[in-house]
Amino acid sequence: QHVNRTESAVRITHNPTGVVVQCQNDRSQHKNKATAMKQLKAKLYELEMQKRNADQQALEDTKSDIGWGSQIRSYVLDQSRIKDLRTNVETGNTQAVLDGDLDPFIEASLKSGL
Numbered sequence: 001q002h003v004n005r006t007e008s009a010v011r012i013t014h015n016p017t018g019v020v021v022q023c024q025n026d027r028s029q030h031k032n033k034a035t036a037m038k039q040l041k042a043k044l045y046e047l048e049m050q051k052r053n054a055d056q057q058a059l060e061d062t063k064s065d066i067g068w069g070s071q072i073r074s075y076v077l078d079q080s081r082i083k084d085l086r087t088n089v090e091t092g093n094t095q096a097v098l099d100g101d102l103d104p105f106i107e108a109s110l111k112s113g114l
Contacts, residue, residue: 010036019043087112 009024010032021043023036082097083090087108091097097105 008032012023013042014040017044017047019047049065084108 006027006029008027008029009022011020011022013020019040021036021039023032023039025035026032033072037080049077080094081090081092082094084105087105089105091104093101
């Protein structure tokens with residue numbers, strides 16, 4: 001009974017990741033290879049998506065909550081001063097800062113490594 005049968009199983013290993021797929025559904029080795037390649041692509045895609053989701057979750061975990069106490073600068077125009085809470089740089093020229101003169105704040109931030 002084994003005379004007209006063919007052994008056409010295919011096993012494919014992706015060397016960089018070590019993912020192994022095998023297929024022996026059809027008698028044709030070409031069809032089995034095509035099916036195994038589809039399975040391998042699906043597994044590699046799933047692996048890549050899991051990696052990206054893990055990277056995205058790690059990035060989300062490092063973000064701090066945005067709340068009342070998490071601001072960088074406080075603008076107190078009544079007392080005519082602007083203070084950067086990270087670097088403790090304070091200026092009394094509020095109009096210049098509101099017009100875009102942020103150089104003292106940027107320099108202090110770069111010096112402190114923020």
